[in-house]
Amino acid sequence: MDDTTFIRHAGDGVFSVDSGYVRPRFDAIHVVVEGGRAAIVDTGTRDSVPRTMAALEALGVPPERVDWVILTHVHLDHAGGAGHLMRRLPAARLAVHPRGAPHVVSPERLWAGTVEVYGRETAEATYGEPVPVPADRVVAMDDGATLELAGRRFECLDAPGHARHHLVLRDGETGHVFAGDTFGISYRELDADGRAFAFPSSTPVQFDPDALRATLARILALEPGAVFLTHWSRIDDVPRVGATLLRLVDAYESLALAARTEVAPEALGERLERDMDALLLREVAAHGCTLAPDAVRGLLEMDIRLNAAGLHAWLQARARTDAPRPAAR
Ligand SMILES: [Zn+2]
Numbered sequence: 001m002d003d004t005t006f007i008r009h010a011g012d013g014v015f016s017v018d019s020g021y022v023r024p025r026f027d028a029i030h031v032v033v034e035g036g037r038a039a040i041v042d043t044g045t046r047d048s049v050p051r052t053m054a055a056l057e058a059l060g061v062p063p064e065r066v067d068w069v070i071l072t073h074v075h076l077d078h079a080g081g082a083g084h085l086m087r088r089l090p091a092a093r094l095a096v097h098p099r100g101a102p103h104v105v106s107p108e109r110l111w112a113g114t115v116e117v118y119g120r121e122t123a124e125a126t127y128g129e130p131v132p133v134p135a136d137r138v139v140a141m142d143d144g145a146t147l148e149l150a151g152r153r154f155e156c157l158d159a160p161g162h163a164r165h166h167l168v169l170r171d172g173e174t175g176h177v178f179a180g181d182t183f184g185i186s187y188r189e190l191d192a193d194g195r196a197f198a199f200p201s202s203t204p205v206q207f208d209p210d211a212l213r214a215t216l217a218r219i220l221a222l223e224p225g226a227v228f229l230t231h232w233s234r235i236d237d238v239p240r241v242g243a244t245l246l247r248l249v250d251a252y253e254s255l256a257l258a259a260r261t262e263v264a265p266e267a268l269g270e271r272l273e274r275d276m277d278a279l280l281l282r283e284v285a286a287h288g289c290t291l292a293p294d295a296v297r298g299l300l301e302m303d304i305r306l307n308a309a310g311l312h313a314w315l316q317a318r319a320r321t322d323a324p325r326p327a328a329r
Helices: 046-058 082-086 101-105 108-118 120-126 209-221 238-262 265-287 293-322
Strands: 007-009 014-018 028-034 037-041 066-070 093-096 138-140 146-149 152-158 167-171 177-180 227-229 233-235
Touching: 014 046, 014 233, 028 046, 028 227, 037 146, 046 082, 066 082, 066 146, 093 101, 101 138, 108 120, 209 238, 238 265, 238 293, 265 293
Parallel strands: 037 066, 066 093, 093 138, 177 227
Antiparallel strands: 007 014, 014 028, 028 037, 146 152, 152 167, 167 177, 227 233
16 A cells, blocks of 8 residues: 555554545544554554555554554444454453453354444445454553553553443653543644534443543543544544533433433434534534535544433333332331
């Protein structure tokens, strides 16, 4: 692959590699290069693997000098390519949240769930079937666990809210944070005057607003100068973006609770989608983005649908927890 425009240096030896998933600048694979060795944070899908290998070649890192593949979580746009990639990286170990580790070693259930939601043909075309990673190459990272790349130390933090099996990574060298989907989604097309707009991802089925607020507060307390998102890449101006995310988690919650009381259960899905569309379009306009509403909708269509579905799942889980329980015997 001669074209290297899909690789950008994002500062301090961190490179954003465009995974090719969905559209340009949608799904980032971050490659950290230190002392001629590399760590890869999130892998994209199966079809992203050739890009990652081309990026390593362009960066002058041979496959056997990749020490780590780190998954922020096992959603398939982050981890679908992990097993395929590990087969190409003979010395790499795979770091993942303890709750994510079983899905990496035995991806069958994750894949069956994906096939159930999308159908086999779409699932295959969108993500590709994952392959297992041998258990002896997988390292489950508890909260506070660290890993090292040529002396550069990274700390893993348990980061629930978007998913229960999510970890974020703090770079000990720069203080920057790799946040996966936990510090929201921020497409560069929605930047206004160089300022990023970000919104929380409430993708099904483990969105938890209380946990997400706590995780956001924990990330903000670290005072990182930059946060790297999978969708898409480096965000500076972290306190401002963090305040927006916290405000929008509250807004998602209010929107869901209001919708639940105002419409019949069979109309709830549609109502949540309409309200999520209205909320995000209003926020993008208030941010100062000058794109036409239809262009914004074009960029956010999938997120609006997934966020609404995630709120729906959260309401259903909540109703189950709140339901009166039979008297204990
Ligand atoms: Zn995710």
